[in-house]
Amino acid sequence: MANDSNRFQAIISHAKEYGFxxxxxxxxxxxxxxxxxxxWGSELKKNIKDYWWDSMTRMYENIVGIDAAIFxxxxxxxxxxxxxxxxxxxxxxKDSKKRYRVDHLIEAHAxxxxxxxxxxxxxxxxxxxxxxxxxxxxxGLKKLIEDNKIKCAVSGTSxxxxxxxxxxxxxTEFGSTVSSDDEDNKVxxxxxxxxxxxxxxxxxxxxxxMKIPFGIAQIGKAFRNEIVARQxxxxxxxxxxxxxxxxxxxxxxxxxxxxxxxxxxKWHLALGFGKEQYRFHDHIKLAHYADxxxxxEFNFPIGFKELEGIHSRTDFDLKNHQEYSKxxxxxxxxxxxxxxxxxxxxxxxxxxxxxxxxxxxxLAVLSHCYEEQDLSTPEKQDSxxxxxxxxxxxxxxxxVLPLMKKDGLPEIARKIMDDCKTSFRCxxxxxxxxxxxxxxxxxxxxxxxxxVDHQTKEDNTVTIRYRDSMKQxxxxxxxxxxxxxxAII
Ligand code: ATP
Numbered sequence: 001m002a003n004d005s006n007r008f009q010a011i012i013s014h015a016k017e018y019g020f021x022x023x024x025x026x027x028x029x030x031x032x033x034x035x036x037x038x039x040w041g042s043e044l045k046k047n048i049k050d051y052w053w054d055s056m057t058r059m060y061e062n063i064v065g066i067d068a069a070i071f072x073x074x075x076x077x078x079x080x081x082x083x084x085x086x087x088x089x090x091x092x093x094k095d096s097k098k099r100y101r102v103d104h105l106i107e108a109h110a111x112x113x114x115x116x117x118x119x120x121x122x123x124x125x126x127x128x129x130x131x132x133x134x135x136x137x138x139x140g141l142k143k144l145i146e147d148n149k150i151k152c153a154v155s156g157t158s159x160x161x162x163x164x165x166x167x168x169x170x171x172t173e174f175g176s177t178v179s180s181d182d183e184d185n186k187v188x189x190x191x192x193x194x195x196x197x198x199x200x201x202x203x204x205x206x207x208x209x210m211k212i213p214f215g216i217a218q219i220g221k222a223f224r225n226e227i228v229a230r231q232x233x234x235x236x237x238x239x240x241x242x243x244x245x246x247x248x249x250x251x252x253x254x255x256x257x258x259x260x261x262x263x264x265x266k267w268h269l270a271l272g273f274g275k276e277q278y279r280f281h282d283h284i285k286l287a288h289y290a291d292x293x294x295x296x297e298f299n300f301p302i303g304f305k306e307l308e309g310i311h312s313r314t315d316f317d318l319k320n321h322q323e324y325s326k327x328x329x330x331x332x333x334x335x336x337x338x339x340x341x342x343x344x345x346x347x348x349x350x351x352x353x354x355x356x357x358x359x360x361x362x363l364a365v366l367s368h369c370y371e372e373q374d375l376s377t378p379e380k381q382d383s384x385x386x387x388x389x390x391x392x393x394x395x396x397x398x399x400v401l402p403l404m405k406k407d408g409l410p411e412i413a414r415k416i417m418d419d420c421k422t423s424f425r426c427x428x429x430x431x432x433x434x435x436x437x438x439x440x441x442x443x444x445x446x447x448x449x450x451x452v453d454h455q456t457k458e459d460n461t462v463t464i465r466y467r468d469s470m471k472q473x474x475x476x477x478x479x480x481x482x483x484x485x486x487a488i489i
Contacts, residue, residue, distance in 0.1 A: 008301035011370050012232050014385060018443050020044065020366065021233060033226060033237045040444050041362070043395030043425065045240075048361050049219055051393065052242045055267055056217040063215035063244065064208055068196025070221055071187050076195050077169065079324040080317060085288045086191060087165035089138060090227055091145065093152035094159040099227050100152075102141055102163055103133060109150045111303060134285040138163040168224045170237075189223035194353060196220070197245045198317045201329060201349075205247075212331055212349055213256065215246040219358065231302060233359040240358035247349040249333065250315065256352045257292050257312045264296060264310060264354050271390055273368050279304060289316040298364045307364055308356035315348040322348065365393060369445065387445030388468055391487040396446040397424040398484050401437050403453040405430045412477075413452045416462070420481050424488060442467055448484055 015021040020041035023030035037045050057065045077083050089102040106129045113122035125148060132140040142163050151158050170189040190196065197216045204216055219242045226235050233239075248256050261280065268278055276299070283293040290311045298307040322329040333344035369389045375382040391397065400416050402409035410430055420426050427446065429437050434451055441449050451463040455474075462480065465472045475483065 004301055007370075008232070008367070010372070011301060011367050014370065014443070015041065015232075015366060033230075033235065035233050035236060035359075040395040044365070044389070044393060044445075045358065045362055047393045047395070048365060049240075049242070049358060052267075052356070052358075052361075053217065053219060056215070056242075056244055060215065062210070062213065063217055063246075064204060064210070065217045065219075066197065066200055066204060067220065068193070068200060068218060070190050070223075071174075072190060072195060072199065074187055075324050076199060076321075077188050079320040080195050080198075081288045081320070082169060082188075082191055083167070086169055087167050088227065089133075089136075089141065089163045090166050091142070091163045092161040093155055093157065094161060095157045096152050096155035098152055098154045101227055102145070103129065105150060106141075106145065106148075108153075109148060130284045166225075166227060168226065170223045170225055190221075191224050192222050192355070193218045193220045193241045193243045194245060194355065195317070197243065198321055198351075201245075201247065201318060202327075205331060212333060213246060213248045213252075215244050217242075217244040219243075233363050234300065234302065234305065236359055239360075241355060242358050242361075243353060243355045245313075246352045246354075247331070248352065249344065250347055250350045253291065253312045253314065253350045253352065257310065260352050260354050261294065261310050264308060264356075268296060268298075268307075271365075271393075273364075277368065278307075281306070287311070289313045298360075299368075300363065301367050307360050308354065311353045311355070313351040313353050315350050317351065318348045365389065384439055384442050386442040386467060389445040389447070391447040391484075392489070394445045394447050394488075395425065396427045396441070396444060397448065397488055398480070399427045399429060399437070399441045399446050399449040401428075401434060401449055401451045402430050403434060403451055407454065408457060409452045409454075412456055416450065416452070416477060416480060420484065423481060424484060438465060438470075447487060448480075450480055 018040060019038035022036045022038055024034035024036050025031055053065060056063050090099050091102050091105065092099045106125060110122040110125045113125065125144070128144055129141070132144060142160065145160060146158060149158055169191050171186050172189065173185045174187050175185055197218055200216070204210060205214070219240060221238060222241050223238050226237055246256060246260065265278065265280075269275060278299070279297050281295045281297050283290070283295070286293055291314050292312040294310055295306040296308040296310070297304040318329040321327075329348055330346045331349050332346050335344055336342065337344045366387070369387045371386050371388055373384050373386060375384060398420055400413045400420075402413040413428065413430075417426055417428050427441070431437075438449055445467070447467045449465045449467075451465065453463065456462055456477070460477050461474045462477055463472050464475050464480065464483065
């Protein structure tokens with residue numbers, strides 16, 4: 001299904017039609033690369049957040065969470081290197097005035113070559129691009145674009161400008177009497193949540209009495225003035241990250257990098273989408289802070305793309321914060337170093353980072369679980385769209401449906417609601433035929449529906465209908481809650 005743009009369009013339409021994702025301020029025609037989550041989308045997003053947060057902060061006893069502010073002291077971004085280095089090389093097409101990120105432009109061409117059967121040319125092109133990017137050789141990159149006759153998708157021409165760097169940070173001003181060019185009052189909307197963790201490293205370490213190795217996790221908004229932003233929620237200007245910085249002894253980074261690669265892959269695989277949906281991609285050009293880095297790529301409808309990054313950040317961030325703030329960012333390690341028989345003593349810890357985009361994870365879940373099924377029989381044409389969400393991520397866990405709006409059935413259904421709604425999200429509906437109600441629940445991914453009918457009044461049983469198999473069983477009312485609870489833990 002990779003690169004199936006019809007499927008991607010169908011998913012985007014479904015997301016809107018069923019209250020998952022809306023374009024931001026749509027009544028004003030939207031705002032490019034900014035989206036709002038609707039009634040079911042916000043539930044799904046929250047469940048993904050909880051799944052990550054709980055596994056990080058509960059499953060690992062040495063990881064704690066924080067919630068830092070979006071605004072940070074401007075020097076943070078000088079120290080982190082974002083003011084000087086958070087740039088993307090861009091190229092403009094002179095005819096269409098369209099701006100492209102150079103790597104995306106070349107990658108799209110490589111993908112075209114690949115789908116046209118020219119695998120080797122595609123691989124060679126990507127390898128040449130990586131080598132040139134690693135050297136920041138912009139003239140070489142422009143030549144590569146020209147030699148490969150890469151054209152603008154809008155104008156269809158190869159009339160390119162030179163390649164230039166653009167900083168991706170948004171800025172605003174603090175205070176009310178400030179003119180926009182007043183550099184002293186300029187603050188940035190954080191482009192990553194990681195720095196909120198680094199500047200709180202000692203606060204958390206001391207107040208939490210944390211011992212190395214330990215981690216600090218955080219979920220929060222990040223902002224990037226992405227130039228190419230046309231891929232629904234894959235690339236947004238306002239998005240959320242789920243990041244964890246793991247503080248370790250210098251020299252142990254290789255071991256911990258491998259450890260976190262494995263742990264994070266396990267986390268993804270536990271959702272049951274299948275091993276073949278993921279792959280690692282090692283970075284050749286390393287970011288300014290890293291000594292090793294890779295992505296976990298997911299098989300999105302637009303092809304295999306980055307879902308999560310795992311970075312060995314060395315002591316780059318803490319060391320720079322120490323230098324810029326003039327405050328020591330050291331840890332005293334009283335563990336005995338077997339080599340010298342004395343404590344390891346003071347050092348600036350090294351860091352392994354795991355960083356996953358919440359919105360990208362949302363898209364991975366939504367796109368993988370979206371299924372159009374043909375249910376036609378010789379007698380009757382039929383189909384359904386079903387979101388086969390893992391039960392623990394589904395926005396709604398249980399629908400309670402009285403078969404009819406009379407004969408005391410709604411009252412029994414209401415009792416089931418009252419019994420279950422304190423434990424998980426339930427939905428009550430009495431309108432339309434039962435078939436239509438099932439299909440609406442399939443379309444938002446509700447794993448269980450129970451129907452209250454006349455037999456219920458006689459023997460206290462209901463029909464439970466399973467979303468994926470569409471099978472129906474008769475179960476005692478007092479088993480409903482336990483069946484759902486067992487599926488969502
Ligand atoms: P890309 O190469 O796709 O721009 P990146 O390498 O710049 O991503 P990181 O800085 O490593 O991304 O950020 C960590 C994670 O944050 C990414 O793996 C991705 O899931 C998410 N992310 C980054 N930029 C965006 C964005 N513009 N919209 C949504 N999610 C994003």
